[in-house]
Amino acid sequence: MAIDKNTMLENCKKWCQNTLMETLEIEFIDAGDGFLKAQMPVNPRVHQPMGLLHGGASVALAESVGSAASLMFIDPEKQEVRGIEISANHVKSKRAGMVYGTAKIIHKGRMVHLWEVRITDENDLLISLCKITNIVLDRTK
Known part of the structure; x- marks a missing residue:
C-alpha cells in the first residue's frame, strides 16, 4: 500500500497528539519512497544532567520515526506496527539546536521491516546511528 507524502505527514501529526512524540516536540x-524524516529540538527538555542531548531522547526519536515509517507499507485499518528491537551508536554530542532523524528502509518483508535511522544535526553531522526492527501484526477485534 503506497501512501502519498502529504497524507503520511498529516497522519503522523495526528498520531503524535498526546504522546511522547508531542512531549519531545x-x-x-x-x-x-522508502524514507521518513522527523526533527526534534535539543533543549533542556531532552538533556541529560551534563546539559547534552540524552541518548534515550535520541533513541526515542529513532524509534518514533522508524516505527512511523513502517506505516507507509501497511493498511493501518487492518494492521499495526510494533518495534521489537532497536540499537543505537551515539557518535557525537549536542547541546542545542535541532536534530533530524531519517529512517531509510533496509528490508521490507511481509511481517518484518528493518530500518536504518541516521540522526544528524543542522550541519548534517552524524549524532547517532540507529537500527530498528519492526513487526507487522494483524489488528485484533
Missing part, C-alpha cells in the same frame, strides 16, 4: 517533516 518531534515533528515529521518529509517523506518519500
